[in-house]
Amino acid sequence: MHNNSYINRTYRNWSNSEDLLSFQVTEFETDLFISAEKDLYKEALKSVILYRNQIKNYIKTHSEFETSFKPVKVIQSAPEIIKDMSEAALKADVGPFAAVAGAMAEYVGKDLLNFSSQVIVENGGDIFISSKKDRVLGIYAGKSPLTGKIGLLIKTELMPVGVCTSSGTVGHSTSFGKADAVVIMSKNTSLSDSVATATANIIQKPEDIEEAINFALSIDGILGIVAIINSHIGAAGKLEIVRTINNQY
Numbered sequence: 193m194h195n196n197s198y199i200n201r202t203y204r205n206w207s208n209s210e211d212l213l214s215f216q217v218t219e220f221e222t223d224l225f226i227s228a229e230k231d232l233y234k235e236a237l238k239s240v241i242l243y244r245n246q247i248k249n250y251i252k253t254h255s256e257f258e259t260s261f262k263p264v265k266v267i268q269s270a271p272e273i274i275k276d277m278s279e280a281a282l283k284a285d286v287g288p289f290a291a292v293a294g295a296m297a298e299y300v301g302k303d304l305l306n307f308s309s310q311v312i313v314e315n316g317g318d319i320f321i322s323s324k325k326d327r328v329l330g331i332y333a334g335k336s337p338l339t340g341k342i343g344l345l346i347k348t349e350l351m352p353v354g355v356c357t358s359s360g361t362v363g364h365s366t367s368f369g370k371a372d373a374v375v376i377m378s379k380n381t382s383l384s385d386s387v388a389t390a391t392a393n394i395i396q397k398p399e400d401i402e403e404a405i406n407f408a409l410s411i412d413g414i415l416g417i418v419a420i421i422n423s424h425i426g427a428a429g430k431l432e433i434v435r436t437i438n439n440q441y
């Protein structure tokens with residue numbers, strides 16, 4: 193899921209990473225905001241081009257990988273990023289492209305860990321984070337009154353970790369639900385992305401939050417979930433919600 197609307201709503205300012213150097217990498221539809229210990233623009237762009245080409249080339253001969261709303265099998269010789277997206281989609285019962293933003297964030301982020309011991313990669317609201325210190329990620333939930341009021345405290349012992357957001361009211365990605373935000377945390381960012389999409393599809397009204405939480409936590413590998421619709425919130429798992437004041441942590 194790649195929700196460009198997040199970018200235009202100062203989402204990218206909502207992580208406490210002032211101690212790191214931040215830069216943006218764009219290549220056609222891919223738009224990453226990266227924080228690291230030094231400027232790794234060239235290294236990041238090289239990785240972005242590599243993985244974009246792997247995905248694009250696979251789609252040329254397997255178009256259903258991009259268009260299907262259900263899991264699809266991939267060939268044995270497919271690149272690792274394709275297999276990762278496919279496996280995540282199978283667990284969440286969604287189409288493999290639901291994981292594309294999370295997959296790109298993680299694969300680029302892991303490449304950059306060869307050059308920096310701390311890396312945060314944000315891709316349209318989907319984040320791969322590996323840090324030596326605890327970090328707080330703000331939660332953007334559209335017009336919900338909770339937007340800007342709460343954040344996730346990500347402890348170092350959980351990292352590297354993927355934190356992905358899906359919404360039925362924000363962004364251009366396909367969602368069949370009405371959640372303002374579903375945030376999923378997992379060690380696998382592709383899985384976080386896929387499960388965020390699947391879980392957001394469940395929520396049509398506040399009463400659906402409990403079902404959504406139970407669904408997400410039933411999937412092996414999911415560490416935590418936050419679900420928001422209007423002023424209603426539900427959360428469970430190995431995550432800690434903190435109050436924020438004017439997006440300051």
